[in-house]
Amino acid sequence: MDRFQSRLLLWGILGAAALGGSAVAQLPTPLAVSERTPADYLSLRELPLFAPDRRAPKKFEPVEIPAPVVVEPPAEIEIAAEPEVEFTPPEWELVGVVRSTRLVIATFRAEGAEGAFSLRQGESRDGWTLADVRGSEVVLDGEGGQALIRFRSLQ
Structure with missing residues (x-):
């Protein structure tokens, strides 16, 4: 209606x-x-x-x-930069790699030394530990970070 x-x-x-x-x-x-x-x-x-x-x-x-309601943005938080640790990779030359189901070994020659030395995966020398062997390169863990070393002919 x-x-x-x-x-x-x-x-x-x-x-x-x-x-x-x-x-x-x-x-x-x-x-x-x-x-x-x-x-x-x-x-x-x-x-x-x-x-x-x-x-x-x-x-x-x-x-x-x-x-x-006006919401003020939070105050900016300054994140302190981590103190830079002096990082110097080892002056080793990669001269050989052995990879098998039982062993992973890398052989190096230190600059100024006469012979070569080998490290199994997990072993350390001069503060550097052999972390991984990847074909023609190795990864070393040290206090300042990681170092990647390749065969000289591939650098």
Whole structure:
């Protein structure tokens, strides 16, 4: 039921009650425009359709939106640089590699020394431990880091 019909029904009920009739038993039937009286348009006269102060009925109560919360970014944390450890890889020359299912050995010659020496995987010399043998290169772990030594012909 639209707004006009609901108002018409209300006026019909009020009119019937004023005349002493039963409002429940007599429901008004819609009238043609030619059959209406000026009293039927009373609501339009009281509040014209295009009146500047006329507003649509409020359907929702306005909701107060809280102010946005401003979150300050955390203070920058300075990470202290790790003290640089002087790293000098060993001055060894890789002269041989043995890889088998049982053994992993690398043979080196130290600069200025007459003979060669060998290290098995996990053994150490002068603070350097043979960590891995990868084909034509070896990885040594030392206190300052890792060193990679290749055969001289491949460098």
